[in-house]
Amino acid sequence: MGKPTGFLEYERVDAPAFSEEERIKNFNEFHDRLTPEEQKKQADRCMNCGVPFCQAGMMIAGMASGCPLHNLVPELNELGADGNLELAYRRLSITHSFPEFTSRVCPALCEKACTCGYHQEAVSTKENEKAIIEYAYSNGLVKEITPENRTGKKVAVVGSGPSGLAAAQLLNSRGHLVTVFERSDRVGGLLRYGIPNMKLEKSVIDRRVKLMEEAGIDFRTSVNVCGSKKIEAETASTTFSDKIKYISADKLKEEYDAVILCCGAANPRDIKAPGRDTKGIYFAVDFLGRVTKSILDSDFGLVNNLDKKDSADKYEVINEARGKDVIVIGGGDTGNDCVGTCVRLGAKSVTQLEMMPCPPTERLASNPWPEWPKVLKTDYGQEEAIYKFGHDPRIYKTTVKEFISEEVKTPDGKSEKRLKEVVIVSLESKKDEKTGRMMMVPVEGSEKTVPAQLVLIAAGFLGSEIYVTEAFGVEVDGRTNIKTAPGQYKAVVKTAGAVSKGAASSKKTAGIYTAGDMHRGQSLVVWAIAEGRNAAREVDRDLMGYTNL
CATH class of the missing domain: 1.10.1060.10 (Alpha-helical ferredoxin)
Known part of the structure; x- marks a missing residue:
């Protein structure tokens, strides 16, 4: 020491x-x-x-x-x-x-x-x-391993978030030929478009990806892996790319010796309330991604022009929040990122709704070290909102009951419904008599109407996107995470009349594996990296008969 x-x-x-x-x-x-x-x-x-x-x-x-x-x-x-x-x-x-x-x-x-x-x-x-x-x-110490000899084995990694990058890194160092497919226009997945630039500057991702490319990893961006033309049309609006290309899951299974699905838990949890279809209500991950894409597309011009009067005309995304009353639904890290982002974009007010009670300021006896401390934390976005508006933006034990719209005329003379207000309601904890579980339920008569022209839903994620799992024919659990045997990363693949491990096909097809949030559910970057590394070891062992990774 x-x-x-x-x-x-x-x-x-x-x-x-x-x-x-x-x-x-x-x-x-x-x-x-x-x-x-x-x-x-x-x-x-x-x-x-x-x-x-x-x-x-x-x-x-x-x-x-x-x-x-x-x-x-x-x-x-x-x-x-x-x-x-x-x-x-x-x-x-x-x-x-x-x-x-x-x-x-x-x-x-x-x-x-x-x-x-x-x-x-x-x-x-x-x-x-x-x-x-x-x-x-x-000091020039960071270098990726460029193998002297290649094994001849080809591995496709679908998704370039932390788990996909970690898997690609290890497999390439072993000598396998690794191709990473990313549906957005830039490499990084969650790191790129799910985490704001003020938390993780994108140049930090770029310098690592450059080293990985130099070591022999092939990155293919703006490529969406799916199973049909219908899926192509349905998923076109879910990507951060203007020139999306498509490749079928069957093609990957035929051309590669192994495929690792690292697409994340990209299915956001929605809020079911009257008026949900009103314009001005977005999923947080989509909103944050658009802001980051605008920053990158403008070569950081947006970053340096937030306080200029003509910025809203030049950088359209500023209009998403500037001068508006913003409601953020969700008290986690993504919700905090939305608060910090909207403060920077010039919101008139920002309110963050959290369903659960306010945590204690210190550990309770029932939450001893070294358990994760369930204590109150004021993060950067909340600090900035307190500075800007003079009060903590968080309201606990509260959710949205109804979205209220108004008819407005668009510049082309048409009418559309735009968000005007939301009805919020207080919650209390009650025991569900059928399941025995404690649930947060509305308090009768506690409704309150507050102004809102922008609502961002940061209520977490439900699991993987179904079009990917269906394209590869893999089994999912009740949370739509890909099924594997306990402690393993090879996907359970559907067969005609049975379920077994491995791909079901009369011709040579790749083994299908999974890692990261697509496997364990919504989690942390550090867990995704650990998953990617572990999946790489399993793939290597299956391809070579042993692993030294």
């Missing part, structure tokens, strides 16, 4: 964030870096405890505790404290594919399970990880 008494001598210091006043003027990342000297002190706080829960990655009470990648956290902190960031990067690369992503967007499962955090502030492992990977990039 770096300094045995470090956790007693040094207090936790986080990297400074730009002020709310400054950061809401653009979509740039807003955290500065600690000095190397201060970063060493933070690494010195690691206790090198006897049982490092930080790297355990186990499930406790149904929630993750510690890093599912099993990063060598105490060792990395010791090397960081000694100033040996090159060796720290070498050791980090053993377990982790993309530290530059998780060190920006991960909720730091490692820190929530940190032994030091039992009595005081946890070790800042997430920022220590960022210091290591950024040092490695700055």
